[in-house]
Amino acid sequence: MEGFNKEIQGAEGFVMPSTQHDALVWLSGGAYDVVFDMARSVIRDLAGLACLGQETSSWSYRHDRDLTGFIDGSENPTLLDAPLAALLPEGVPGAAGTILLLQKWKHQTAKWEALPIDQQERIMGRTKLDSIELENKPSDSHVARTDQDKFGSIFRRNMPYGNVDDHGTVFVGFSAEQKRLSTMLNSMAGLVAGARDALTRFTQPLTGSYYFVPSVESLRRLRGNPDPA
Ligand code: HEM
Secondary structure, three states: OOOOOOOEEOHHHOEEOOOOOOOOOOOOOOOHHHHHHHHHHHHHHOOOOOOOOOOOOEOOEOOOEOOOOOEOOOOOOOOOOHHHHHEOOOOOOOOOOEEEEEEEEEEOHHHHHOOOHHHHHHHHOEOOOOOOEOOOOOOOOHHHHOOHHHHOOOEEEEEEEEOOOOEEEEEEEEEOOHHHHHHHHHHHOOOOOOOOOHHHHOEEEOOOEEEEEOOHHHHHHHHOOOOOO
16 A cells, blocks of 8 residues: 555645655544543653654544534445455455545535535435435535445545534545545546536545554554463
8 A cells, every 4th residue: 555645636726635644543432531641641652753743633423424414424334344345355465454544624614504405415415314315416426426336345434523613524434445545535536537526615635644554463463462362
């Protein structure tokens, strides 16, 4: 795999910036004090080897909606199928690991919310209340530009970040092949046969990076301290 080493120059001057860092530490937990203390302890442990390049906290919004107000993840593979979409197969270097695309998008909320719901739905390609795919979705709708039947399956989540004034989503996408993710990005930017993703007129990418996420097994081997059990 390659880092997100070059910005993507899309149609009509649209740019997806590259902000690759060396490593990512992702901490997840229900209590922010625990996450906060753990984050500080990781930074202490890595002192002299690495310093903090960037930090983002995120939270869930109305169970499974992103901050556009739409339900996120409807077309995700089930948890049974997700490993097939996201994990490198057995027998290849990095087996059972995954490739992560992490991209922070700042929403232009006032502009988005000024649209009538049916226009938002045509931009997304799904209904807002219950996430039903539109029969005649426009070819520049978000779900048409990222159609997994065309580009291959990935496993993803949009994580809301920010405060009432300045907010958006952190796109977290896992794939067994980097190409699925990079082609989806090119397609959203209007570089793959067709128009630029209409959603990109209401939200602006601020970061772009890829990371290899090793399997738990291989992390255990690295630790060199196998669990006696
Ligand atoms: C501002 C950023 C984004 C927002 C708010 C957003 C939101 C959504 C929503 C609401 C859906 C429809 C429901 C669902 O199936 O999940 C969707 C579908 C999807 N999105 Fe995004 N998304 C964003 C960025 C991205 C990016 C960067 C990628 C990939 C590189 C991506 C890949 C997909 C895929 C693969 C689907 C399903 C398409 C299909 O129906 O096969 N999204 N997204």
